[in-house]
Amino acid sequence: MSTSVILSAMRGAGRQQITASTVRAKQASGSHVFRIEEFTRAREKLANGIAVMSSPFGAGGHDWFIKCYPNGVPGGAGNHISLFLMHDSHAKTGDATAAYKMSILDKALKPSCTKFEHERHFRGDGWGWTEFMGLQDLDRDKYLVEDCLSILCDVTTTDGLRAAAEPPFDLRGLQLAEAIWNRETADVTIHLGDGETIAAHRWVLEARSPVLKADLAFASNTTADHLRLFVNDMDADVCKSLLRFIYTDSPPPELETAPPKNVERLLAAADRFQLEKLKLLCVEALCKKIDASSVAAALALAERHGCPTLREACAQFLVKNTTTHEQPISTSVF
Structure with a gap:
């Protein structure tokens, strides 16, 4: 049984903040x-x-x-x-x-x-x-x-023997990501603001994001071949969704069902690290979630992160759902 299956079962039982490691022979x-x-x-x-x-x-x-x-x-x-x-x-x-x-x-x-x-x-x-x-x-x-x-x-x-870090997302059905994790040792540890750490591969991060490539160039070393990257203003769920996209080039499966605030945080992260495809996927998901309670936040997000499609969707929602009671102005000529 793979560790990803065990982690999924543990998270399903309520242990959301759970990680794992496996000791295996380094070959x-x-x-x-x-x-x-x-x-x-x-x-x-x-x-x-x-x-x-x-x-x-x-x-x-x-x-x-x-x-x-x-x-x-x-x-x-x-x-x-x-x-x-x-x-x-x-x-x-x-x-x-x-x-x-x-x-x-x-x-x-x-x-x-x-x-x-x-x-x-x-x-x-x-x-x-x-x-x-x-x-x-x-x-x-x-x-x-x-x-x-x-x-x-x-x-x-x-x-x-060495302790091998486990992937931050379920690898089942993701052949390329699974091949990377099974073949290569993770050489980056991402430190988040809540104290959680997540493992990753430097060459994958650098190949997918020019911002991460620049950040890793100035990251601190734990050993000669291992880096620590501090991302203090990102929570674990967003980081894991971001990494899943980086490794698989496909949207997180929960993108369509996640609350708008979760998608907004992921969009902000995608914009920050210049992951344009993920940014567009988040915009598409948010356009489907616009309602009276979220339109203001979505419009502000669109302005802040340069999302014209989302801004247009918000404008259309407002036009469609705003009732005007304008009275004609009469003028008298004396």
Whole structure:
């Protein structure tokens, strides 16, 4: 069961100001293709126990390289290819825990003869297979393209547990927003005036709002890769509706049924952060809600935030619903 489902149930039970976090393993992946040209010649020239190495590559904040023994490891029978994943950055990055797999690419560039390790702990050393593939199984027509052997290595590092902030809105049915939250760690914490904090992703905010981009440029850091943004004059409900639009480009589902004052606050926020589409959606919703009790506030809002459509709707309402009792003026000429 997802956390968003649990939060929805808790809010439905009356706990409106509720947040959540989930502890999960922090993972990052990377891949590298190591090509050994003139592999047949390399096998003939290199003795048993002599290795060739790939260039270093990064994955999960660590550096790695592939070590291949074309004729097997030292002391071996010399009838297998040996492959190892080596941890190259231990002095700089410390120990690493990683799952990995290696494959030989066939002529269609599809992984074949794949072997994998679910998880190993690296302390500057390497792990792998002394008998990855028997030389008698190395089908030249299948694996050697112009006598080139291509080795694919996939590495996924696990760097302990972290508390992952939960999204401020229900992700069910919102595939793109869900993909962002499940794949990337939130790197912005929005601090509201009522003390509530809401998590978000910097690149999403910057891409959607030039004002937020400017604000984040001057935001304070909690760590080297995490920012705090203070928005003291916005309540949590408006902020969550705003973020839902930023992540999904669709109006909050409650926009049509919300009281006019709630929509007015969201319109003001949309204008503040230059979210023109959301501003127009709020105007459209407010035009449908104009009545005698709200027309004055709506007209003032239209003037304050430059909403000609809303201003025109208010004017039409007033013309339609105002009764005039004007008396003709008579003049006498003496």
